[in-house]
Amino acid sequence: MDPSFIIAQLISGLTMATLLFLVASGLTLIFGVGNVFNFAHGSFYMLGAYLAYQTVSSWHTNFWVATFAAALGAGILGMMAEFLFLRRIYGRSEEGGFQILLTYSFILVIDDLVKLVWGTEYKSLLRPAGFSGSVHVGGLTIPTYNLAIIAIGLIVVVLAWLILSRTRPGRIARATAIDREMMNAMGVNVPFTMTLVFGIATALGGFAGALAAPLRSVTPGAGIEVIIDSLIVVVIGGMGNFWGAWLGALILGEVNAFAVALVPEWASVFSYLVMVLTLIFKPEGLFAARGVRKV
Amino acid sequence: MADTGRYKDLTFWVLLLLIFGLLPLVKTSSYQLMLANHILIWGMFALAFNMLFGVTGMLSFGQALYYGLGAYSVGMMVKYLGQSWFLPGIGLGLLLAALLSVLVGLLIIRVSGVFFTVLTLAFGQLAWQITFRWYHFTGGDDGIQGIIPPGILSDRTVYYYFTFAVVVMSIWFMRRLARSPLGLTLRCIRQNPERVHFLGRSVRLNQLGIYMISSILSALAGSLMAGVDYSIHTNMLYWTTSGEVILMSVLGGIGQSFGPFIGAAVIIIIEDVVGARTEYWSLIIGIIMMVMVILFPRGLVGEFRALRSRLRSLTVQKRG
């Protein structure tokens, strides 16, 4: 096989992995800290794409401002969803099931609201100025935007890791993940923390969606596939594990990139295949930090 | 469960039996009959789902997998082998559902709550992806048409009574199950899985068992549906189908014995009434789900019962 072909796919896979990781990290964040599984996380990803599109089309800003606006918008909407709806069911018996049902209903509502506001035709978002071309390195043609995504992803990962491990808010978030009651007793405003963390998570999702928008067209209905991809990432890497999520994203991204290039018709099935294999041989994921196995 | 509850329950089922049993004899149009047929089948599907979720506490977002499996078993048998293979197709669907549910169950029942739920969704979507893309074999997005039941079953009224009989038997089975030691064990698993270990029972094996039973019944529902609509489509495997059966259960009342059936009836009737404007159907059911989860978690039946007992205690107070 042609080495430049392989490298091209590797880079494409890396881009994909970065996006996957950004999305999955938002999901793991809210699950780890708040024990809430936001089924609708993919919908915020989709919203991010739409918000970015709208920002550009209404105010003709540059791409990066639009991305920021998308993240902000998704974050605010996320916080509203948590504050207005999710809060009402905290502390109920069998909370987990109701949470999933509620966040599932968010998917349905957001999907149709998006259709209502923006219609069903594909929207497109152009790559940012200066990144629409490619670089030529040693016989390879690599789209600069892909590189930009990878770079941004790396920055966000490092930033997130630093914030979580070095700053006080980060430590509070991690402590809340372990023991909500204790944090409450220590005077931390737990409800506020929950809302905030939810907002940050959805902002991350929206940010990823905006970043991904120029690579594919913006359409409704992207929500479910994204959530499944995030799930696969977490299955491979292990739930609750930061670096596991990164590795999972990398594996999935690369598998996907090569599959799309080699067997485009069946590419999406390959992602599932990786998931099934992981489940068979290492169900707790490659790096499980917290046991997801039942008692 | 106190025995009086049991008899109230029975009243509803007998009523149902009468209404749906006598329906074709009253002057109903073939459209209304089809609607009733839909309610019967979705009702059974929702009740089967409820055994998994309401009784045992396992939230599966992928029952469409088995529903679609049942439908496609029938559809493909008829498409490739002919009309007389309709009934064997149903049998095949049940067999495949049993097999697949064991395999999938073994893989995913060892993980907890949320994880389990999203994995069921993933497997459901995997099935959809395969069926959707395998155009040459399954017909993909075109679906399969012209699935007409053989012999006397090709008459709509006869087929209606056929599904009626199957659904009634399934419901009878599920009721028996709910009152049996197995049903008790499953309810205990939902309430306190840890204690079940300490009763010497394997939580996992029991969960696997009910997952199988629920999935087989879901496949049966799908198979029956193929003969009502005379066609099948990949939508039957899509996550929205899984979501719809969940909604029906939640609307009617999870864990309330006939709740899911009522939920199915309500949703199908609303869908029929709203009919023309179903472009935003997702929005409608999304809002219904939100309202139910936040405000009426016991479902229509559950809330009605709670209201009634509260009214009763008020009247007692007034008298006393």
Added chain:
Amino acid sequence: MDPVLILDGLEKAFGGLQVTSAMSFSVEQGQLSAIIGPNGAGKTTLFNQITGYLKPDRGRITFYGEEITGLTTEQIVARGMGRAFQITSIFPEETVLDNVRVACLSRLNQTRRPLKAVSNFKEATDKAYAILESLGLKNHSDRLAFELAHGDQKLLDIGMALGLEPKLLLLDEPTSGMSPEERQLTRDLIKKLWKEFNLTMMFIEHDMDTVFGIAQVVRVLHQGRLLAEGTPDEIHNNPEVISAYLGEDLQ
């Protein structure tokens, strides 16, 4: 007769903290014994290991001559061990009768029967009623378990363990959260059940009246180790035990 339970060199650590250390003792048939110790001494953890809920890092557990280390809880329970919990662990939405009945059904291996109504299983139902009668809960048979008062729920918890017809019954703080009157009643009840059902019993307790009132043997745990083992009098006068409980009222 051989001891019912033999612990040999049990060790367990949680991330650097040694919660069970060189734990060895044997429990004779028919013995009614207590396990006491300051908070954090590793008592419940010990129960968890004996019942297979936790796997010890080292050591052996032998039950009726058979090694059970590493077996699952279900397997150990099936071999005749029962457990009641410190924080009551019942099935809140089921009736009081069914809570015990499901245990009786389990003992008879009938829990997987899918078609016959529970109420038609005569043997299990009769046994369940008998247990409820012994516990004084028969009048509450048809009430839902969550409706019971706390003390009654604790009794129900014990009843569920009894339904398994255990040969060894482990009780984790049976009198916790009870008023002095309730504790006296429970004390008498434990002794009565011990005789009536011919059990070997081991209970964890903080209430010294109960411990010194009914136990034949007392084992003291301290920082994961067996500090002392003996009759109530021996333990009562043991200086090491007294100093371990410094500040606590031994009475």
